[in-house]
Amino acid sequence: MTTTENLTAEQVxxxxxxxxxxxxxRSTALTDAVDEDDLVRQHSRLMSPLVWDLAHIGNQEELWLVRDVGGRDPVRSDIDELYDAFQHARADRPALPLLKPREARTYVREVREKVFDVLERTPLEGRRLVQDGFAFGMIVQHEQQHDETMLATHQLRTGTPVLHAEDPPRAAEPLPAREVLVPGGEFTMGTSTEPWALDNERPAHAAHVDAFFIDTVPVSNGExxxxxxxxxxxxxxxxxxxxWAHRQGANLVAPRFWERGPAGWHRTRFxxxxxxxxxxxxxxxxxxxxxxxxxxxGKRLPTEVEWEKAARFDPATGRxxxxxxxxxxxxxEHANLGQRHLRPAPVGSYPAGASALGVRQLMGDVWEWCDSDxxxxxxxxxxxxxxxSEVFFGGDYKxxxxxSFGTDASAVRGTFRNWDHPIRRQIFAGFRLARDARPDEVR
Structure with a gap:
């Protein structure tokens, strides 16, 4: 997402x-791909029915852009409680009197029509909520986040494949190194200037890490x-x-969607x-x-601070x-984002997207677990x-x-922070490794 700084109001x-x-x-493609039975069915107790996500997208858009920013009368105030994510657990949502698919589509269309009118009439300055289009950007990111959630629901559904995309490009050259040294010292973490950055990414602040090594690419299936x-x-x-208690209780034996057969390991992908x-x-x-x-x-997971320094720090400029x-x-050419492909690219892909230190595939492909709360x-x-953000601080989240390949560029950036329970596997998450640098390895 191009920054909206230094743009005119019309350009914003x-x-x-x-x-x-x-x-x-994207929301339309994900919901039009299946029939009405699939839209209202709960494909996993971990997920909402697709039709709930669709109407929830419209409800958040109505609450923030139509009512708050626009000061308009409600479109459907009678459904606010149904689509409040904090009022009903995902497992319970199928039992609610949700909008039927046709009603949900009509609702989100009516809300969007009003939103475009609000966008035309709202001065994008003076009030923090609208400065540089922040409220609109927040809603764009919210919808794209739910689109990735709906993509994960598609991965959990059974039946005939309904989503299709070309494969990502193959890695064209060998890796110059298996791991990269990240120098110790301070760097600027977070942001105070990215116009659409969310509250947990703020403010920019000095963060220190000791020198460490991080793998050039994520851990592969073969590894x-x-x-x-x-x-x-x-x-x-x-x-x-x-x-270990979770591995035993959940009977984990391999990544989710893997099965061992006579000819080796197979997986189900969409x-x-x-x-x-x-x-x-x-x-x-x-x-x-x-x-x-x-x-x-014999290594470890990087901390969140280490991950961001490896991703953002430019030793040539110090910024x-x-x-x-x-x-x-x-x-x-930079990253596998936006559901252009329905799978991660091979490790080593996207050399043009490498960080200043030479770390690849930090954006897209798979979310990366960090050993930080x-x-x-x-x-x-x-x-x-x-x-x-605030209500989640201090909880059981990593x-x-x-x-990932299912994340849109508008909903991720070098400072973006995501989190989930450490037992979650339906998300498009992988990881890369890190290790402490020995004194003799630090230049």
């Missing part, structure tokens, strides 16, 4: 309108398979106490059963699995970049509502950074 409106249309096209073959799931030495591709980043593993693999490999490759928006930055202030 054009950019907002473009992003709103793009996000809605993870070696852990399985070595009995990693059966050896408590590699697992934390809570991780309804397609295929041999596990050894050169792709492993995906659908929980934090505990990632941590166990790291212990087995932090917006994206690993620089400040320009991501293009198809969700905590506020120094000087954090909730905005525009506590429920986006950090995820970088986005």
């Amino acid at each position: 409106r054009e950019r907002v309108a473009e992003q709103l249309r793009r996000s809605r096209a 993870y398979l070696a852990f399985i073959d070595a009995g990693g799931y059966d050896d408590p030495r590699w697992w934390s106490e809570v991780g 309804g397609v059963v295929e041999q596990v591709p050894l050169d792709e980043p492993v995906v659908h593993v929980c934090f505990h699995e990632a941590q166990a693999y790291a212990n087995w490999a 932090s970049r917006r994206w690993p490759w620089g400040d320009e928006d991501p293009g198809p 969700l905590r506020p930055y120094p000087g954090f202030a909730a905005f525009p509502y506590r429920e986006y 950090m995820l950074r970088g986005g």
